[in-house]
Amino acid sequence: MKQFAFAFLSVLVLAMFSCKKDYENIVSFDTQSIQNYISANNLTMSQGDSGIYYQIIKPGTTGNSLTDTDQIFYAFTVKTLDGKFVSTDTVLNRVSNYVGVTSTTLPYGLQFGIKKYLQKRNGVIRLIIPSKQAYGVNGYKSSDAVINIPGNESLDYTVYLYNVKNQLAYDTIQIRNYIKKNNLTGFAKSPSGLYYKIVDPGSGVDAVYSTSTVTITYTKRLLLSGTVIESKSLDAAALSTYISGWQEGLQYLNSGGKIRLLIPSGLAYGSAAASTTPDTRNYNVPPNSIMDFDVNVTAVTN
Structure with missing residues (x-):
């Protein structure tokens, strides 16, 4: 029995020593690779906690220092230190989250760095996040394989923290950026935050009212990615049964x-993931999605 206990203790000590050694090796690897990167690119960075390096490009200037219960909205660019993965689309790379809630898809070190070093809204910060505080030994690969970050890879982020405190204000920034990026023209904004462009007002005598029954065809896109997720015709149905953005926009x-409608998330599917397929488990509309619709009203009954 004593021999068994000794053997078990020996294995336990060896395992603990191996884990400690692996941890130290990862930390040392991250530190060396980051320092080499900073030197090679002539960067001026400050060393923070947990191996994070940071540079305040524009100090946060608005409001009190961030707390865990504050909702923040930001865009970012990111690249691996080896330059093999680069993502600079700040229209697509956008986040709304609470400071104290750890994202399931973004590195812990990203939100930690924003709170710790930028501290206030309306600022810009550059963060070099060691792999230990990023995606670790496993790395990260998105379901569509567009994002493919290998294990033990440190990341270089530039973060733009917006001076907004609610989803509509943030959605409005994103819609304006989308319009500018894609050189879109002719859009008007309603008081609710809906952006719309009347392509053809319609030659029929029946106007669309909130009480109307409408027959339509439409194409639905996720605004930030431009992905078409649905194109179809719908039988006659009460306008009041559709999302708020349609209820408002089709009355023009x-x-x-x-009409083309750029619909902020609060007038579309809100903060919950939604499905546009018969299989309601297929959530092809992520939470807080801004939608881009082309809608054709083929018939109206009043």
Whole structure:
């Protein structure tokens, strides 16, 4: 029995020593690779906690220092230190989250660095996050394989923390950026935050009212990615049964009219993931999604 206990203790000590050695090796590897990167690129960075390096490009200037219960909205660029993965689309790379809630898809070190070093809204910070505080030994690969970050890879982020405190204000920034990025013209903004462009007001005599029954065809896109997730025709149904952005936007038309709608998330599917397929488990609309619709009203009944 004593021999068994000794053997078990020996294995336990060896395992603990191996884990400690692996941890120290990862930390040392991260530190060396980051320092080499900083030197090679002539960067001026300050060393923070947990191996994070940071540079305040624009100090946060608005409000009190961030707390865990504050909701923050930011965009970012990111690249691996080896330069093999680069993502600079700040329209697509956007986040809304509470400071104290750890994201399931973004590195812990990212939100930690924003709170610790930027501290206030309306600022810009550069963060070099060691792999230990990023995606660790396993790395990260998105379901569509667009994002593929290998294990033990440190990351270079530039973060733009917006001076907004609610989802609509943030969605509005994103819609404006989208319009500018894609050189779109002719859009008007309603008091609710809906952006719309009347392509054809319709030649029919029947105007669309909140109480109307409408027959439509449409194409639905996720605004930030431009991904078409649905294109179909719908049988006659009460306008009041559709999302708020449609209820408002389609009232600018007569029968036969066409309109393009850029709909903030609060007028679309809100903060919950949504499905547009018969299989309601297929959540192809992520939470807080801004939607881009082309809608054609083919018939109206009043």
